[in-house]
Amino acid sequence: MDGKIISNYIANQSVHEQYGGVVPELASRAHMQNIVPVVDQALSAAHISRNDLSVIDAIAFTQAPGLIGSLLVGAQFAKSMALALNKPLIGVHHMQAHVLANLIGDNPPSFPFLCLTVSGGHTQIVLAHSPLQLEVIGETIDDAAGEAFDKTAKLLGLPYPGGPLVDLHAKTGNPKAFSFAEPQIPELNFSFSGLKTSVLYFLQKQEPGFIEQHLNDLCASVQYAIVNILIKKIKKAVQQTGIKNICIAGGVSANSGLRSALQETGEKLGWKTYIPVFEYCTDNAAMIAITAHYKFLDQQFIDLDASPSARATW
Numbered sequence: 001m002d003g004k005i006i007s008n009y010i011a012n013q014s015v016h017e018q019y020g021g022v023v024p025e026l027a028s029r030a031h032m033q034n035i036v037p038v039v040d041q042a043l044s045a046a047h048i049s050r051n052d053l054s055v056i057d058a059i060a061f062t063q064a065p066g067l068i069g070s071l072l073v074g075a076q077f078a079k080s081m082a083l084a085l086n087k088p089l090i091g092v093h094h095m096q097a098h099v100l101a102n103l104i105g106d107n108p109p110s111f112p113f114l115c116l117t118v119s120g121g122h123t124q125i126v127l128a129h130s131p132l133q134l135e136v137i138g139e140t141i142d143d144a145a146g147e148a149f150d151k152t153a154k155l156l157g158l159p160y161p162g163g164p165l166v167d168l169h170a171k172t173g174n175p176k177a178f179s180f181a182e183p184q185i186p187e188l189n190f191s192f193s194g195l196k197t198s199v200l201y202f203l204q205k206q207e208p209g210f211i212e213q214h215l216n217d218l219c220a221s222v223q224y225a226i227v228n229i230l231i232k233k234i235k236k237a238v239q240q241t242g243i244k245n246i247c248i249a250g251g252v253s254a255n256s257g258l259r260s261a262l263q264e265t266g267e268k269l270g271w272k273t274y275i276p277v278f279e280y281c282t283d284n285a286a287m288i289a290i291t292a293h294y295k296f297l298d299q300q301f302i303d304l305d306a307s308p309s310a311r312a313t314w
């Protein structure tokens with residue numbers, strides 16, 4: 001209970017690839033199959049024997065938001081463990097956990113900081129006053145940044161999830177090769193649905209074979225457009241709040257274009273930027289654990305009849 005991560009295991013679900021997106025029913029079934037082996041692996045990596053689970057202080061699980069079937073599997077498993085071991089139970093908010101992933105490691109940001117949280121389901125700017133006091137000051141009004149990557153990747157014929165593949169192809173492409181309309185959204189909010197439409201109309205006007213010939217340039221240009229929207233809003237948030245400690249979180253924070261743009265902008269404008277190591281960017285158990293650590297210190301426990309929720313405000 002010193003806030004150090006001692007093991008972090010992930011079971012990926014390749015079953016969804018053939019469907020071009022996550023199929024909720026298949027996700028919960030895969031969770032059922034994976035949960036015991038994953039917990040076993042995590043325990044053995046942490047050198048904790050199944051026969052001596054008394055060293056565990058508390059059991060935490062993702063309570064919201066997410067696919068309800070998958071959340072139920074995790075919640076039931078965590079409750080059973082808490083009951084069997086007679087340990088307190090901690091429910092964690094997935095988006096809060098993405099932000100607090102930045103606190104893992106030896107060089108965490110000091111409070112207050114701003115966090116750009118960009119994943120497949122969310123795009124937010126969060127003002128972190130303290131570990132348990134987070135305020136959403138901007139968010140997307142339609143698609144999330146990860147969805148923008150995945151949906152445009154699909155238009156380019158790339159398999160799901162397309163984000164990492166767009167990143168890969170973009171490395172050898174020209175980001176200025178094509179330009180797409182930039183949304184004009186007030187305040188610190190975002191919009192990404194127009195970009196997908198703009199890419200679709202652009203591709204419809206081209207000759208057959210265009211995508212194959214220009215895949216790297218298309219990926220680089222799409223990535224540039226998404227990163228540009230994100231960086232502009234974070235600049236605006238810095239202007240409005242005066243806070244110059246900037247973090248990123250969520251699956252899209254693994255994007256190399258976003259990582260380098262944030263670092264460059266930060267160096268130019270005198271920000272302190274923090275980017276979690278790759279394994280803590282996409283969904284992971286360590287971010288749930290670090291959030292649970294702060295909730296444990298604050299004695300924020302929940303009862304065994306608590307339910308998970310697909311949608312949830314902070």
Ligand SMILES: Nc1ncnc2c1ncn2[C@@H]1O[C@H](COP(=O)(O)OP(=O)(O)O)[C@@H](O)[C@H]1O
Nearest residue numbers: 119120121146161163167251252254255282283
């Ligand atoms: N290198 C990358 N570049 C762009 N997008 C990425 C990259 N790596 C992951 N993503 C995107 O991150 C999203 C997944 O985010 P994650 O936080 O792991 O899951 P969820 O959205 O389910 O919480 C997907 O949309 C995926 O395409």
Ligand SMILES: [Mg+2]
Nearest residue numbers: 119250251283
């Ligand atoms: Mg996530």
